[in-house]
Amino acid sequence: MKMSDIAKKSGVSIATVSRVINEDKNVKDSTREKVLKIIEEYDYTPSAIARNLSKKDNNTIGVVVPDISNPYFSEMVEGISEVIDRENLNILIYNTNDKIQKEQKSLQMLLEQRIKGLIITVTSESYEKGKIYLDKFLKSNIPVVLSDRDIKDSSMDCVFIDNIGGAYKGVSLLVENKHKDIAIITGPLKSKPGRDRLKGYKNALSEKEIEITEENIYEGDFQMESGYLLGKEILKRKKRPTAVFVSNNQMTLGFFKAMNEMKLSTPKDIAVLSFDRVELLDIFDINLTTVSASVRELGVKSAEILLERMKNRDKDISQKTILQTTLDVKGSEKKV
Template sequence: MSVTIYDIAQKSGVSRATVSRVLNDSGYVKEETKQKVLKAIKELNYTPSAIARSLSTSKTNTIGVVVPEISNPFFGEIIKGISQIADEHNLNIILCDTEENINKEIKALKLLRQQRIEGIIITPTAAEHKFNSEYLSTLENLGIPIVLVDGHVEYSNFNGVFVDHIKGAYDGTEALIKEGHRKIAIITGDMKSRPAKDRLIGYKKALSANNIPIEDRYIFYGDYNYESAYGITKEIIKMEDRPTAIFVSSNMMSLGCVKAFYEEKMNIPEDIAIIGFDKLDVLNILGLDISFVNGPTVEMGRVGMNMLIDIIRNKNSREVKRITLLPELVLKGSEMYIKK
């Protein structure tokens, strides 16, 4: 049988209102009376209902987290960072996976609003939000703090944490150039997304800075997914004047490239060099030392969560906070140029 506030009030000899004030730490209660109530709570093994408490305090201590692909380790790392800070502040998380579907994202946002959450951390899908009035109005009418993590929403001015994708792609491409590569291909992400556009810009800047012509035939448009990179890599392998190196714009696409190389019995970097964007632990587990540009994913989650907490606590502040973190180049040998 569940214990109620009425049971605690009877056992401690006080009113239900007094018990409520002790539970919610609101209003004045004499220390002697407070200790009586706390003793009764302990003896009755009472556990307050989170739902009931939220109704009485108008606070749920719950944050919504919306990501486009929960199976991608990139977002798993971000969620890890978010969870670390949430635990430190005794906050709960409701996690939504939109599967890169804007309609599912809209549905998730509406659901979270109904749950009376206190704020949202979101990585928007790569869809062209600027053409979706329902999406924009849903975000703008949530009435709660929003923090973007590594994703942009056109014609909006939300708080956010981002990575310098231009620098990351520049550094990765330049590392290949320093090894002696001149024929360098790129497999882009979904060009509807800002990170994909920025990574292509960084690639082109690195080539131009080193007086290497930008050739359209070495630019391949992917979509961040394993399957697209696998198919594109098969095309690259068949090229008559194929590149000696590939810069790959995401971790899952790097996996697709590696599978294509393996099937064609091509060795890295002896037959072709590769640098990816974002790490993929499974490659290390398989003993494949693939160089990569490391976006500080866990740190993005931590910074984003701290930012959201700060916004919640300072609701009257109109300052828009946008933080850009720098990526790190991790070279493991797959970028080398092996002359034949």
């Protein structure tokens, strides 16, 4: 049964039925009772979206991530949920597969549903392209928090990981272990995390006056397949680097797939250090040294800042929070 059917049976307008459903006090008691009786009789359940649109409000937070299958983003969403659930708000999650077209479609749908606020990890392309779309939220007075990835010339609230410092820590550890020939598999260099982790790599080598060569820089896309394919290139080199720094967990999994196919191990055949933890490797008893920040904290902090902004929308100064990284040293950084 539709709202129009309820209106017809009650002998009132659709607008009146809508006002009853949304508990508008400007409806006469007799009319309200008549409409509610029909609703109860026919067990009518109003659409939550329709109710939100009529009220020009929504009790929902939008969360947009590039790859929900990646444990990194799953953990981030868990951190967001931990905070949002305490406020009795709902969460609507969209997965973009790191595609700008899917991101824009997701944002349009969230705009139409008039969400209360948005937390987004933009696609790699959005560093250059996404601001126009996100500005529509700000113009609609919907707060936005950028989480994990930045947008060029943005003044939005944001929570990031210290990508430059984290990569610097990891590569410095490799240098301390006497490595001089260190390859890197970067993220997409059109993304800020991709560029920043490469910058940290270069900073660490430059500080120790180790030559930076283009042949040791391999651009990946943060996906497992690129880690696998680039891993095979690195491992098949006639003069193989003694160490590799892989810029995220998914590419690290791909790199280990390539190693497994070639019957190689770390640190015996090549030292490996990853940005982000890779829990799956623990199952296979692979002791991998990693540099990472608390991804759950990334989600928690993003949600806390969003709630604060929702309560204080007119605040002029945006918040920028940088989460520090820690090294988890397990031996894969050694030079054998």
